[in-house]
Structure formats: structure tokens, C-alpha cells
Amino acid sequence: MFWERLTEICLEKGISPNGLCKAIGLSNATATKWKNGSIPNNSTLLKISNKLGVSIDYLLGKTDIKEKAPALSEEDGDIADGINRYLEILERQEALMFDGEPLDDESKELLLISLKNTMELAKKMKERKKSGLLDNK
Structure with missing residues (x-):
């Protein structure tokens, strides 16, 4: 293959x-x-x-999805878009590599949960900042 x-x-x-x-x-x-x-x-x-x-x-023939996970760059502007792209790829690919090693299902699930939690935390911080509860520095 x-x-x-x-x-x-x-x-x-x-x-x-x-x-x-x-x-x-x-x-x-x-x-x-x-x-x-x-x-x-x-x-x-x-x-x-x-x-x-x-x-x-x-x-390696483990997926039919050709594209690599997108790299975040300064031009991306909105990091939420980048994280959402990573989440999409993680959710639709069966076999993934992390740092050159195969990612098992449990690790993949933990990574998904971590990214989702990061997104939620960022949204809450943004809302708190808007409402004046969080310092804008």
C-alpha cells in the first residue's frame, strides 16, 4: 500500500x-x-x-484523507478556527501519529477532550473579559 x-x-x-x-x-x-x-x-x-x-x-493506507493537519500560523488570525480544524481531523481519522509514534484510541480521545476543554476555557475567558470580570492585560 x-x-x-x-x-x-x-x-x-x-x-x-x-x-x-x-x-x-x-x-x-x-x-x-x-x-x-x-x-x-x-x-x-x-x-x-x-x-x-x-x-x-x-x-501507510490507514486513511483516505490526504491532507495533513493544518499548521497554525500568525496569518490564521483566529486560533479557534485552527483548533476546530484539528478537532475535525482528529474525529475523522482512524489512525494518527503523534511525535512520530502511533496514537492509540485512548490517547486520541484524551487529546480530543483536552482540545475541547481548551476551547471552552478560551470562550469563558473571552466572555469574562467582555463583561469586565477579567483584566484585559
Whole structure:
């Protein structure tokens, strides 16, 4: 599954698997290993994911959702929008990675709860600030 997904995305991005290997500092022999069924380690998967702009889970065939979780930037303006995008992705993807390691269901649920609680706390703080109960500093 990995090789099929990799070649599909490389074709879409206009880069060969060998070109991808070169771009992320690997030899052409590495692409041949992948073609023969080898799966990259977590560090290499992360490099591939970043270079091609797709999720690791998509590359491994664990989901059909190509896009990576969106990165928050200063241009996002409203952090609530960014958190909501993360929540959507967490809720719809079955297999996720966190810091290069697979995220089990319990950890995924705890992460969802934590993000939702953070959103609720931010909303309450905003309301308190509006009503003058919280210092605007």
C-alpha cells in the first residue's frame, strides 16, 4: 500500500520517487527498497509527509484523507478556527501519529477532550473579559 500511495502522490506533485529520495537526503536504492515492499522508519515517513504535503496515515493506507493537519500560523488570525480544524481531523481519522509514534484510541480521545476543554476555557475567558470580570492585560 505504501508504494502505491507514494507513487500516486509523487505523480500528482510532479516528482519521481527517486527525486523525492534525493530531495530528502536518501539514496535511489531506498526507493527500490520501498518498491519491493519495505516501509520507511518514522523519521523518514515524517520527511516524506512534509515534502509531499500529505499525512503519514494516508501514505501507510490507514486513511483516505490526504491532507495533513493544518499548521497554525500568525496569518490564521483566529486560533479557534485552527483548533476546530484539528478537532475535525482528529474525529475523522482512524489512525494518527503523534511525535512520530502511533496514537492509540485512548490517547486520541484524551487529546480530543483536552482540545475541547481548551476551547471552552478560551470562550469563558473571552466572555469574562467582555463583561469586565477579567483584566484585559
